[in-house]
Amino acid sequence: xxWIYEAWPWYVAGPVIALxxxxxxxxxxxxxxxxxxxxxxxxxxAGKVSEFFRFDWKKQVWNLVFLLGAIxxxxxxxxxxxxxxxxxLNPKTVEKLSSFGFENIGESYLPDAIFxxxxxxxxxxxxxxxxxxxxxxxxxxxxxxxxxxHAISGLSNLQLPSLIAVIGFFxxxxxxxxxxxxxxxx
Amino acid sequence: xxxxKFLLLGIIFGIIMAKAEIxxxxxxxxxxxxxxxxxxxxxxxxxxxxxxAVAIIKKYNIQTIYGDQISLNPKEKSVSRYIFGGIIFGLxxxxxxxxxxxxxxxxxxxxxxxxxxxxxxxxxTTLYGIIKxxxxx
Numbered sequence: 001x002x003w004i005y006e007a008w009p010w011y012v013a014g015p016v017i018a019l020x021x022x023x024x025x026x027x028x029x030x031x032x033x034x035x036x037x038x039x040x041x042x043x044x045x046a047g048k049v050s051e052f053f054r055f056d057w058k059k060q061v062w063n064l065v066f067l068l069g070a071i072x073x074x075x076x077x078x079x080x081x082x083x084x085x086x087x088x089l090n091p092k093t094v095e096k097l098s099s100f101g102f103e104n105i106g107e108s109y110l111p112d113a114i115f116x117x118x119x120x121x122x123x124x125x126x127x128x129x130x131x132x133x134x135x136x137x138x139x140x141x142x143x144x145x146x147x148x149x150h151a152i153s154g155l156s157n158l159q160l161p162s163l164i165a166v167i168g169f170f171x172x173x174x175x176x177x178x179x180x181x182x183x184x185x186x
Numbered sequence: 187x188x189x190x191k192f193l194l195l196g197i198i199f200g201i202i203m204a205k206a207e208i209x210x211x212x213x214x215x216x217x218x219x220x221x222x223x224x225x226x227x228x229x230x231x232x233x234x235x236x237x238x239a240v241a242i243i244k245k246y247n248i249q250t251i252y253g254d255q256i257s258l259n260p261k262e263k264s265v266s267r268y269i270f271g272g273i274i275f276g277l278x279x280x281x282x283x284x285x286x287x288x289x290x291x292x293x294x295x296x297x298x299x300x301x302x303x304x305x306x307x308x309x310x311t312t313l314y315g316i317i318k319x320x321x322x323x
Contacts, residue, residue: 073200168272
């Protein structure tokens with residue numbers, strides 16, 4: 001039963017994600033996680049500032065239930081399916097992060113330098129995380145979808161707009177990883 | 187009870203995102219440095235199977251369990267919104283190491299600082315709603 005505690009390979013994850021997408025289609029829905037952000041904004045009253053949030057969000061309740069399931073899934077893995085939670089990284093990646101001043105690289109899912117208690121005592125980290133979140137939320141809505149809606153659902157449906165969006169994801173991600181992060185963690 | 191299947195699918199999704207380390211900031215960093223096949227394998231195999239499934243759904247006109255047409259709506263035609271929106275999203279993805287799904291899986295995993303990113307994502311979504319009409323689409 002060791003497999004429960006070990007990291008699962010891509011050839012398990014990819015097919016299961018595809019299965020989730022297919023089942024959602026068969027259940028009459030479509031796989032798109034970031035729509036939930038719009039729904040939550042609507043529930044919290046964002047309709048007062050923009051008509052974009054005045055829509056019948058009750059039709060999206062199923063997606064919020066899916067989101068709740070995702071939270072539970074994360075909890076289950078942390079509580080019952082994880083021993084160490086270390087990530088086995090390419091030595092080149094580790095070397096690069098060392099040059100950023102990161103420590104304990106790969107010993108848990110997230111780097112202490114961004115999510116650790118000590119890092120969070122600096123206001124810069126808060127700005128970094130808030131701005132990163134704003135980019136994720138703003139970009140997903142502007143592009144009309146995120147990794148699930150475009151990279152998985154859209155590409156599977158051979159949608160050119162989704163391919164353009166995924167190319168955009170990579171332009172932004174490459175620029176951040178190779179240009180801006182090295183400046184930030186200098 | 188009609189929602190229970192979505193709860194179960196969400197749980198499966200959350201477990202797979204956590205167990206395959208897709209929620210790890212390091213895996214996203216590694217992906218954008220092309221130093222691991224892992225994330226490309228995940229997305230590539232999902233899209234390969236997804237493409238086959240969608241083709242089969244279209245060919246045999248497979249219906250939903252309720253007997254309705256399966257919704258495979260084409261995305262509206264544009265370049266600017268997808269490329270600009272995509273780039274902004276990608277910047278955030280590489281900073282936080284999380285796209286919208288993993289944000290919530292990480293919350294369940296017990297990484298509470300991710301709440302800061304979730305608040306940011308909600309602010310970003312709201313901001314989009316406010317300035318939407320001024321942006322090229």
